[in-house]
Amino acid sequence: MLALAAAIAVLPLALSNNYFYDIAVLVGLNAIVCVGLNLLIGFAGQISLGHAGFFGLGAYGSAILASRYGWPPLAAMFTTTLAVAALAYVVGRPILRLKGHYLAMATLGLGVIIYMVITTEDKLTGGPDGISVVPFRIGGFVLQDERVWYWVVGALLLLAVWLALNLIESPMGRALRALHSSEVGAEVVGINAADHKVMVFVISAVFASLAGSLAAHYSGFVTPGKVTFLHSIELVTMVVFGGMASTFGAVAGAAVLTTLPQLLTVFKDYEMMVFGAVMMGTMIFMPRGVVPSLERLFQRRRQSASAASEREDA
Amino acid sequence: MKSTQTRNNFKRGLAAVAATFGLLTGAAVAQEPIKIGSFLSVTGGAAFLGDPEQKTLELYVEKINAGGGVLGRKLQLVAYDSAGDAEKARTFVKRLIEQDKVDVLVGGSTTGETMAVVPLVEAAQIPFISLAGAVVIIEPVKKWVFKTPHTDRMACEKVFIDMQSRKLAKVALISGAGGFDKSMRAECLKVAAKHGIEVIADETYGGGDTDMTAQLTKIKNTAGVQAVLNPGFGQGPAIVTKNYRQIGITVPLYQSHGVASKEFIKLAGTAAESVRLPAAALLVADDLPTSDPQRSVVVAYKKEYESRFKSEVSTFGGHAYDGLMLAVEAMKKAGSTDKAKVRDALEGIRGYMGTAGVVNLSASDHMGLDLTAFRMLEVKGGNWTLVK
Amino acid sequence: MQYLLTGLTVGAIYALVALGFSIIFNASHVINFAQGEFVMIGGMATVSLVAAGLPYLLAVPLAVAAAALVGLALEKFAVEPARGASVVTLIIITIGASIFLRGLAMLIWDKNLHALRPFTGDAPIAVAGATILPQSLWVLGVTLAIVLVLSWFFGRTLLGKAMLATSHNRLAAQLVGINVRMVLFVSFGLSAALGAIAGILIAPITTTSYDVGVMLGLKGFAAAILGGLGSGVGAVIGGLALGIAESMSAGYLSSAYKDAIAFVIILAVLFFMPSGLFGQRGGERV
Numbered sequence: 001m002l003a004l005a006a007a008i009a010v011l012p013l014a015l016s017n018n019y020f021y022d023i024a025v026l027v028g029l030n031a032i033v034c035v036g037l038n039l040l041i042g043f044a045g046q047i048s049l050g051h052a053g054f055f056g057l058g059a060y061g062s063a064i065l066a067s068r069y070g071w072p073p074l075a076a077m078f079t080t081t082l083a084v085a086a087l088a089y090v091v092g093r094p095i096l097r098l099k100g101h102y103l104a105m106a107t108l109g110l111g112v113i114i115y116m117v118i119t120t121e122d123k124l125t126g127g128p129d130g131i132s133v134v135p136f137r138i139g140g141f142v143l144q145d146e147r148v149w150y151w152v153v154g155a156l157l158l159l160a161v162w163l164a165l166n167l168i169e170s171p172m173g174r175a176l177r178a179l180h181s182s183e184v185g186a187e188v189v190g191i192n193a194a195d196h197k198v199m200v201f202v203i204s205a206v207f208a209s210l211a212g213s214l215a216a217h218y219s220g221f222v223t224p225g226k227v228t229f230l231h232s233i234e235l236v237t238m239v240v241f242g243g244m245a246s247t248f249g250a251v252a253g254a255a256v257l258t259t260l261p262q263l264l265t266v267f268k269d270y271e272m273m274v275f276g277a278v279m280m281g282t283m284i285f286m287p288r289g290v291v292p293s294l295e296r297l298f299q300r301r302r303q304s305a306s307a308a309s310e311r312e313d314a
Numbered sequence: 315m316k317s318t319q320t321r322n323n324f325k326r327g328l329a330a331v332a333a334t335f336g337l338l339t340g341a342a343v344a345q346e347p348i349k350i351g352s353f354l355s356v357t358g359g360a361a362f363l364g365d366p367e368q369k370t371l372e373l374y375v376e377k378i379n380a381g382g383g384v385l386g387r388k389l390q391l392v393a394y395d396s397a398g399d400a401e402k403a404r405t406f407v408k409r410l411i412e413q414d415k416v417d418v419l420v421g422g423s424t425t426g427e428t429m430a431v432v433p434l435v436e437a438a439q440i441p442f443i444s445l446a447g448a449v450v451i452i453e454p455v456k457k458w459v460f461k462t463p464h465t466d467r468m469a470c471e472k473v474f475i476d477m478q479s480r481k482l483a484k485v486a487l488i489s490g491a492g493g494f495d496k497s498m499r500a501e502c503l504k505v506a507a508k509h510g511i512e513v514i515a516d517e518t519y520g521g522g523d524t525d526m527t528a529q530l531t532k533i534k535n536t537a538g539v540q541a542v543l544n545p546g547f548g549q550g551p552a553i554v555t556k557n558y559r560q561i562g563i564t565v566p567l568y569q570s571h572g573v574a575s576k577e578f579i580k581l582a583g584t585a586a587e588s589v590r591l592p593a594a595a596l597l598v599a600d601d602l603p604t605s606d607p608q609r610s611v612v613v614a615y616k617k618e619y620e621s622r623f624k625s626e627v628s629t630f631g632g633h634a635y636d637g638l639m640l641a642v643e644a645m646k647k648a649g650s651t652d653k654a655k656v657r658d659a660l661e662g663i664r665g666y667m668g669t670a671g672v673v674n675l676s677a678s679d680h681m682g683l684d685l686t687a688f689r690m691l692e693v694k695g696g697n698w699t700l701v702k
Numbered sequence: 703m704q705y706l707l708t709g710l711t712v713g714a715i716y717a718l719v720a721l722g723f724s725i726i727f728n729a730s731h732v733i734n735f736a737q738g739e740f741v742m743i744g745g746m747a748t749v750s751l752v753a754a755g756l757p758y759l760l761a762v763p764l765a766v767a768a769a770a771l772v773g774l775a776l777e778k779f780a781v782e783p784a785r786g787a788s789v790v791t792l793i794i795i796t797i798g799a800s801i802f803l804r805g806l807a808m809l810i811w812d813k814n815l816h817a818l819r820p821f822t823g824d825a826p827i828a829v830a831g832a833t834i835l836p837q838s839l840w841v842l843g844v845t846l847a848i849v850l851v852l853s854w855f856f857g858r859t860l861l862g863k864a865m866l867a868t869s870h871n872r873l874a875a876q877l878v879g880i881n882v883r884m885v886l887f888v889s890f891g892l893s894a895a896l897g898a899i900a901g902i903l904i905a906p907i908t909t910t911s912y913d914v915g916v917m918l919g920l921k922g923f924a925a926a927i928l929g930g931l932g933s934g935v936g937a938v939i940g941g942l943a944l945g946i947a948e949s950m951s952a953g954y955l956s957s958a959y960k961d962a963i964a965f966v967i968i969l970a971v972l973f974f975m976p977s978g979l980f981g982q983r984g985g986e987r988v
Contacts, residue, residue, distance in 0.1 A: 219401065549815050
């Protein structure tokens with residue numbers, strides 16, 4: 001946790017212009033969504049292929065209330081988050097009764113429905129071309145510059161990680177982990193599986209919605225491009241890539257997969273192929289995800305080092 | 315005596331060194347290329363916009379450099395693929411402005427991407443020529459934003475005027491879910507009454523849809539439909555056209571300039587016969603009468619593109635050509651690449667002949683085309699022909 | 703009536719894609735998100751071969767074979783090395799594969815749309831007040847033929863029965879001497895072939911391009927789930943049902959929302975029948 005804070009504080013030394021800050025902010029926003037999603041996928045063992053929908057609802061909710069109706073951005077964000085939480089609660093109960101691939105399909109369907117509504121109601125949402133969003137304001141202070149956003153998003157990310165870590169260590173977190181290994185077993189010891197699953201679903205939806213609202217204000221516009229099935233898949237990939245059941249893995253996954261397309265532009269026409277190949281390769285060779293695999297590597301090194309030193313002593 | 319000579323020699327030597335140094339730095343500055351930044355939808359749903367656009371830009375940057383460049387400097391194209399995604403477009407434009415430090419932007423294949431980067435362009439004060447269609451890009455006029463393609467509103471008006479001349483008044487619309495489709499449909503609804511057109515049916519289809527017979531059947535069953543207009547692009551209009559003939563609708567079908575390419579005829583096959591649409595003269599370049607002032611420009615572009623890329627020319631590539639040439643023209647007029655001067659020079663361009671038509675830019679008009687730039691075309695015998 | 707016919711045609715395509723999903727799922731419990739790309743390869747390869755001058759009778763089998771080869775390669779190089787990994791990891795691998803294949807397709811072919819001539823011509827046939835294209839008859843006919851062939855294959859041949867056995871209980875199948883790895887290998891090839899056939903059948907009606915696989919793969923997956931994963935009958939019924947539902951909603955309800963309505967229907971079915979229409983009722987071992 002301290003390492004992450006240090007990394008965030010030190011990174012600006014490497015960022016020489018606004019373009020790099022921009023990427024860093026995008027990484028941070030994706031990371032917030034991924035930390036929440038990781039709670040659902042990695043710890044509770046569920047899956048969601050529709051989280052881009054919650055992100056999109058957060059973004060559009062903030063955008064419409066703040067830009068079209070002139071609400072103060074903070075109030076808009078707050079109201080939108082509450083609405084998304086309510087939706088996640090109402091929908092979560094029936095959806096989370098499903099398991100495995102059926103759950104995946106149901107969440108996917110949810111995401112697609114959200115996307116279709118946003119694209120079709122163009123009088124409200126601007127349709128496929130989207131709408132522009134006013135910058136974030138609190139009182140008289142306008143949040144505009146990339147560098148300022150960087151610190152804001154960095155701080156929020158630290159907060160999100162802290163919340164997630166605390167949740168995992170709490171009784172609720174332990175209940176979730178029990179659920180993951182065996183739902184029937186957990187119920188036998190008195191854990192209400194349905195309640196807990198819905199709770200973590202709502203929490204992850206809230207994380208996504210907040211990140212969405214912030215993203216809308218940061219970019220200055222929203223389009224349905226971020227609400228697609230493909231983006232939901234990207235988010236899940238970030239979580240799995242970084243390492244499920246690892247909060248820092250989620251952050252790492254977000255960082256790598258957000259910056260990778262920027263680095264791959266040198267490949268021009270081959271970009272898509274290389275991206276797909278990288279995805280396949282890392283999953284084949286590091287099936288647990290990057291962070292846990294690295295952790296295991298270091299553990300083994302340390303073990304062999306201490307074993308070697310023990311042998312020396314003996 | 316000797317000391318004065320030495321001093322003189324010394325001074326001459328110093329002068330020579332200074333002169334050489336000055337020449338070298340001057341030459342170094344002169345060698346620095348003019349950077350043209352571009353973000354295009356080369357992959358993704360709008361790929362048939364971005365692909366010919368990128369090819370055109372690459373081809374003509376090469377040609378201009380072969381001819382000596384602009385203002386004695388070579389052009390360098392820095393292009394990124396934004397795949398039709400507004401977010402990517404925004405990030406790439408930031409990269410172009412901050413990291414690559416380009417002098418001018420020519421790009422933005424779709425309206426969504428263009429509108430997304432407008433705040434960045436205005437804040438960075440860099441001239442930007444968009445290649446997207448919607449009227450909202452230049453209305454209201456934004457100081458640094460220009461565009462080369464005709465607006466969707468102009469397309470509607472051209473179609474409605476043609477319908478009027480054929481005494482068709484009650485019209486059905488069928489459009490897709492994309493930004494272009496929706497924007498043009500909205501414009502058509504707005505200007506219909508002005509041209510004596512009444513829209514009595516309005517159907518839509520989804521982006522990846524493979525069959526529109528359901529929607530067309532509804533239109534067929536609507537009483538009094540005299541013509542059908544299909545604002546759309548991509549595979550949708552081709553399927554609409556095929557379904558149209560399949561279920562036997564006989565009233566005239568109009569398409570939009572979104573499918574103004576030979577590809578559409580290939581895809582729709584025999585169903586495309588007698589379909590009309592408004593398009594740039596580029597598609598019928600060889601049929602233009604020699605007295606037509608546009609003829610030389612479009613024939614030249616067509617020849618170059620087709621011989622290099624072995625594929626049919628498209629109006630979208632033409633828009634990229636116009637964009638690049640306008641930028642170059644402005645730089646020549648301004649005599650420098652100073653962004654503010656280039657912008658002012660752009661506004662002063664009058665009577666420039668592009669593939670889309672005659673361009674007259676001004677402080678209040680950042681597109682510069684009028685309705686004469688659009689020609690009404692009809693498919694006859696598997697080819698585009700000019701409607702007289 | 704028109705809506706019904708259209709729905710059946712589209713539904714038959716979904717059914718073929720869904721069958722592909724089901725077969726691979728049965729062999730390995732993996733959802734192969736690259737299934738849509740096999741559909742694309744079928745269509746695009748045929749376009750190229752026909753453009754190179756080959757007659758349909760040669761081009762079609764060659765294209766299907768090409769797709770099958772890609773499917774086999776995918777299994778060999780991407781899925782087999784990751785055999786022990788979790789289901790989610792395998793899903794991500796297939797997603798990576800689909801992106802890779804799409805990027806490859808972009809380079810081998812181009813980004814444009816391509817049309818394929820219909821097998822037996824363009825003239826619509828009038829049926830009970832509606833019209834149907836001859837190509838649609840091909841789609842329905844071939845799908846029916848394939849379903850019949852597959853049920854014979856799975857019911858009568860040794861390899862087919864081995865595949866069925868593996869899907870019921872992998873360990874038991876291994877114990878009776880079934881080469882489970884071969885089953886997996888074959889199922890990928892078979893699914894790829896099915897997808898390719900679907901792609902070739904539909905291309906004359908809808909045109910094809912390098913990214914046509916995304917939406918079709920998604921709808922095929924939805925159809926497979928609707929019918930119940932792992933059930934061949936379910937896949938076919940699910941596909942047809944999805945196609946008809948879409949077409950009817952477009953015709954009678956809102957054409958803009960027809961995709962959303964299809965998904966709403968799927969969600970509703972799943973709420974009441976959590977394993978899909980024909981899926982195996984799951985029991986959880988404690």
